Amino acid sequence: MGDETHDLFNKLPDGFRQKFTQEILSRTSPADVMRLSLVSKSFQASANSDVVWDTFIPPDHRRRALQGLRKDTFGSGKRLFRFLCCHEISWTHYPVAWPRYWLDKWSGKMCLYVNDNSLAITQLDTDYWKKRVSGPVLGHVIWLEVCGRIPTSGLSPDTTYEAYLVFFLSKYVCYGLHTPIETSIGIPGEESTKAIIYLDPRIAESKSNHHYPNTKPGKRIPDSIEVKLGEYFHKKGENRDVEITLKEVKSGRPKCGVRILEIEMRPKQA
Structure with missing residues (x-):
């Protein structure tokens, strides 16, 4: 047959x-x-x-990628798709640094990130943080609180997303990163998903704490580290901001040596 x-x-x-x-x-x-x-x-x-x-290829991505270029620059739709998987595109109705999008090469769904300039970081203007051009570094922080808002209108509909904190660890001084940090992700004023993470890779990888999200090498930035903050399901037609926070304000222990880069939203792999 x-x-x-x-x-x-x-x-x-x-x-x-x-x-x-x-x-x-x-x-x-x-x-x-x-x-x-x-x-x-x-x-x-x-x-x-x-x-x-x-x-x-979403229409906005095609328009932004071809802006100022000839259509035959990429040669084919397949080449253009590959380009959009490796290069971020910014939206004209948002500031250049917030947010930036690219395509997931496996599913074709939208990915995005917001960098440190778009994150609300408690006490960032004090001496507890060391300001660098490449991103803020924890100098001697006791009260750690970071918050970011992601526009869901730029996400692919009916898709489960995973949020990741991407950061570097100092090669010289790091301490206090074994302290558990609370995270939450959801629409402000509604129920959110909560979790506990560690920024110390040794803690996250230990067998005694296997139920916590593990840190792992960053996917996009060489030598970076990422840790999963939580998941969020984006419904079709939804046009609100999802809030992502990480907070450690209870232990009173100082933390040092983390350089925060960005928060990424990527579609969950099946």
Whole structure:
């Protein structure tokens, strides 16, 4: 039966067969397209077509990427998609530094980050923080509180997102990072998701604390560290800001040696 179906498919006109496979592939994901391109020559031809890859590129991303450039700069929709997975795009109706978006190469969904300039950090203007061009560094902080707001209008609909704090650790002086830090993520005034994290990789990786989110090497910035702050499900049609906070104000222990870079929102991998 399978062979008969395959023979009938091959007997279809070339134009119809290609249009049919393009329609199938455009309803999957970038990762699925790459896998299905190995099935047959027919799928391989469709997997490289602009018709398929254009469906994975949000209109705003296409417009911003092509602004001031010729359309043939990228050569194909596939090349443009790859470019948008590696380069951040800013929205004209927001400040340049907040927020910035890129595409997830596996799903084609929107990712974004807000950097330290857009985060509310308690006591940032005091001597407890060491100000650097590359980001604020904990100098000798007892009261740690960081808050960021993410515009959900820029997220992909009906998608579960994971929020990550991205930071560097000082090569010289680090202490107090074994103290548990409370995190929350949600819409202000509504129920939020809470968790406990550690900024010390040795604590996060220890077997005694395996139930806490682990720190791991950052995905985008070399030598950086990231820790998962929580998850948020973005519903279709929602246009509100989601608030992400991390707070440690109870222990009275000083903390030093963390340089905060940004908070990222990325679609949860299946």
